[in-house]
Amino acid sequence: MSVISVDTDYDNLTLTVTADFAAPIDQVWELWSDPRKLERWWGPPSYPATLEKHDLIPGGEVTYFMTGPEGDIHHGIWRVTAVDPPASLEFTDAFADSGGAPVADMPVSRITVLLAERDGGTRMEMRAAFESRDDMESLLKTGMAEGLRQAVGQMDALLVR
C-alpha cells in the first residue's frame, strides 16, 4: 500500500494524504516536475490530462486540459506559489477557459506537496485546502468541483465496465 494515511477534516475542508513510495525522492519529484510524467497520473484514465504550459517556478503557471470520454474538454490552471525541488511544491488549482485564463467565480483549491526521504524511499504528504477566507481572500472561492469532476469521471469509468 502506497497510501499510509488519509486525514479528512470536514470542518476545515481539508484533505491530507500521506503516501510512501519505494523510489528515490528525485524520481518522485519528477512525477511533478516533468510534464510528460505528470500528465500520466494527474487525470484518471477516463479523463487523461494533457499538459500545455509547465512553468514550475514561483509565480509560474501550469496549464492543462482533461479530455472526457465524449471528447469533452476541461481546462485547468495551476498558479505556482512556492517550489523547492525536490522537497516541496505549493500551488492553487483552478478552472480555466479554453484560452487558459482562470475562470472567475469558479472554485480554487490550494495544494501543498511535501517530499522527504524515508527508509530508502520517499514519503509524500499532499494537503488540499478548500477554505481559508483570510489568506485566500483574493481567490474568492472555495470548493472542490475539480475533485468532484475527476471523481465522477472515475466512477463513470467503473460503471461502463
Place this chain on the structure above:
Amino acid sequence: MVVDALADEAVDEVFRALADPTRRDILRRCVVGEPSVSRLAQAYPMSFAAVQKHVAVLERAGLVTKERRGREQLVRTDAGAVDRARQALDELEMTWRRRVDRMSDLLAHGTEPDARNSTRGAIR
C-alpha cells in the same frame, strides 16, 4: 452530462457557505431542535441582522430550511445537504488515492508501463 451538472454553481455555493466558522456553528446548532433566528442571534457576539445574513447564505446553499411559525422563523439543518458536502470531500479522497496509485505504478514500472509485462498492478 453528469460531470457538468456536479461541477456547477450549487457545489460552489455549498462550500462557500461552509467556509465560515459561524455558519458551521449555526449548522451544528440547528441539527437538533429548531431554534429561531432570534434565539440563534443571542448565541453570537454579533447583530441580529448579521446572524440573519449568515442564515440566508446557508439557506441559499440549501443547507438549512426556514419555517415561519407565528412571529418566529425557525431554522433547521438539512442533514442531506451537509452529507453531500462531506461526500464531496470523500470523493476527493478517492481521487487522490487513485492518483497515488498511478504515481506508484509509474515509479515501479518506469516510463513505459504500457509495454510492461507485469503480473501485479495489471488489474484495475
